Amino acid sequence: MNLNSLRPLQGEGKKLFIETYGCQMNAGDSEIVVSIMQREGYRYTEQIAEADVILINTCSIRDNAEQRIWGRLSEMRRLRKAKPTLVVGIIGCMAERLKEKLIESESGVDVVAGPDSYRDLPSLVRKAEDGGKAINVELSKEETYAEIAPVRLDKNGVTAFVSIMRGCNNYCSYCVVPYTRGIERSRDPQTIVREARTLFECGYREVTLLGQNVNSYHYDEVGFPELMAMVAEISPLLRVRFATSHPKDISDALLEVMARYDNICKSIHLPAQSGSNEMLKKMNRKYTREWYLERIAAIRRYMPDCAITTDLIAGFCGETEEDHQQTLSLMREVGYASAFMFKYSERPGTFSARHFEDDIDDAEKTRRLNEIIALQNTLSVASNEQEVGKVREVLVEGESKRSDAQLCGRTSQNKMVVFDRGDHQAGEYVKVRITGCSSATLFGEEVSK
Numbered sequence: 001m002n003l004n005s006l007r008p009l010q011g012e013g014k015k016l017f018i019e020t021y022g023c024q025m026n027a028g029d030s031e032i033v034v035s036i037m038q039r040e041g042y043r044y045t046e047q048i049a050e051a052d053v054i055l056i057n058t059c060s061i062r063d064n065a066e067q068r069i070w071g072r073l074s075e076m077r078r079l080r081k082a083k084p085t086l087v088v089g090i091i092g093c094m095a096e097r098l099k100e101k102l103i104e105s106e107s108g109v110d111v112v113a114g115p116d117s118y119r120d121l122p123s124l125v126r127k128a129e130d131g132g133k134a135i136n137v138e139l140s141k142e143e144t145y146a147e148i149a150p151v152r153l154d155k156n157g158v159t160a161f162v163s164i165m166r167g168c169n170n171y172c173s174y175c176v177v178p179y180t181r182g183i184e185r186s187r188d189p190q191t192i193v194r195e196a197r198t199l200f201e202c203g204y205r206e207v208t209l210l211g212q213n214v215n216s217y218h219y220d221e222v223g224f225p226e227l228m229a230m231v232a233e234i235s236p237l238l239r240v241r242f243a244t245s246h247p248k249d250i251s252d253a254l255l256e257v258m259a260r261y262d263n264i265c266k267s268i269h270l271p272a273q274s275g276s277n278e279m280l281k282k283m284n285r286k287y288t289r290e291w292y293l294e295r296i297a298a299i300r301r302y303m304p305d306c307a308i309t310t311d312l313i314a315g316f317c318g319e320t321e322e323d324h325q326q327t328l329s330l331m332r333e334v335g336y337a338s339a340f341m342f343k344y345s346e347r348p349g350t351f352s353a354r355h356f357e358d359d360i361d362d363a364e365k366t367r368r369l370n371e372i373i374a375l376q377n378t379l380s381v382a383s384n385e386q387e388v389g390k391v392r393e394v395l396v397e398g399e400s401k402r403s404d405a406q407l408c409g410r411t412s413q414n415k416m417v418v419f420d421r422g423d424h425q426a427g428e429y430v431k432v433r434i435t436g437c438s439s440a441t442l443f444g445e446e447v448s449k
């Protein structure tokens with residue numbers, strides 16, 4: 001087996017183009033979709049102009065994510081004028097949320113398929129090829145696509161995502177995911193380990209285990225800490241990461257396993273959402289600021305060197321200036337290495353849309369978000385400056401964007417490092433001394449052997 005055996009098949013067949021929005025789960029799903037369509041004779045293309053079928057894998061997390069996709073759909077109408085036989089499908093979270101409305105709209109969509117109905121895609125597409133419209137938005141209690149080998153669409157051949165569970169049961173009051181992805185279910189660990197081992201044998205050196213709340217992974221006797229250990233045991237040369245942890249149930253057992261294996265990366269994404277207990281309660285996050293800070297302290301106890309990143313929402317329903325200040329103070333207290341920061345966007349049908357008023361006006365949300373972003377920028381610089389002078393092992397992912405004389409790769413802490421190529425290439429581990437930084441990147445030089 002080699003890398004090519006995981007890549008899209010070449011040759012004759014109707015051409016499938018797929019465009020992916022949203023989170024890493026969607027990126028993983030697109031690779032499953034290509035695998036399913038390939039078995040039915042379709043061939044993947046990166047050229048939209050030669051496509052017979054275009055699938056758009058969509059996200060509903062915030063209104064602007066959906067607006068972008070409506071924009072793409074008007075573009076599709078133009079492509080269809082030029083090629084009347086073209087089939088256009090909407091798959092993923094927006095398909096699940098809007099269902100028939102997508103077919104009924106003026107957008108010219110032929111196929112609508114939700115996240116649990118991808119096995120049905122070939123027959124849905126065929127119906128559309130025969131001139132009909134086709135929809136399947138059934139959610140499932142069991143589907144995990146466990147035995148389907150994803151066709152790898154990543155560019156580098158070094159880092160890959162492995163989906164370990166689907167759905168979410170947490171019902172954070174602002175969030176659409178439980179409605180678009182259905183209930184939580186875990187994938188058979190044997191199929192996960194097999195997939196990760198195959199990736200390693202084909203030259204990959206890092207896998208990220210994916211789920212909306214990986215801490216609640218369980219399949220028979222195997223919980224998430226056990227699964228992490230099983231994957232880490234494949235080889236000391238295979239790095240293991242995961243996303244995302246929910247603060248309410250990140251356990252000491254997991255931290256202990258992370259500390260035990262050098263090849264489990266020392267980086268945790270722990271979305272706080274807010275620093276205010278009032279807001280956390282309304283968000284139904286099921287933890288307090290104090291609980292969250294205790295978990296941060298636990299991470300630091302087990303792994304003093306662990307980078308911590310987060311997600312934050314500005315301007316949630318009823319958020320006062322005092323609540324907002326609490327978020328800023330939480331950020332300072334933790335000293336996040338980086339963060340994803342968003343304005344609250346009301347999603348129809350969620351608990352907060354039904355029960356709370358979206359009462360912070362947009363200008364005020366923007367002001368608060370900008371304050372959060374400015375503070376995070378300072379914290380990111382500070383976090384990167386702490387790296388200067390240290391020697392880190394970097395897994396090379398490829399050439400740096402700016403120059404082919406330089407390579408880029410990540411440290412265990414998930415920080416991107418750029419350094420002179422020397423005689424190295426993608427997939428190798430290189431010891432690099434960090435010599436400088438910006439807010440987003442570290443610069444370094446190889447430590448001579």
Ligand code: SAH
Nearest residue numbers: 061174175212244271311312342343344345
């Ligand atoms: N399952 C992950 C995150 C999934 S969504 C977790 O719970 O951590 C990614 C991020 O989008 C969330 O962490 C949250 O910060 C943000 N988000 C979700 N719904 C949102 C909404 N309605 N408005 C603004 N941001 C939202």
Ligand code: SF4
Nearest residue numbers: 168170171172175177
């Ligand atoms: Fe959404 Fe909360 Fe589930 Fe994350 S844990 S996907 S924020 S409901």
Ligand code: F3S
Nearest residue numbers: 022023059060061093
């Ligand atoms: Fe978006 Fe669905 Fe992911 S709503 S963030 S693509 S789970």
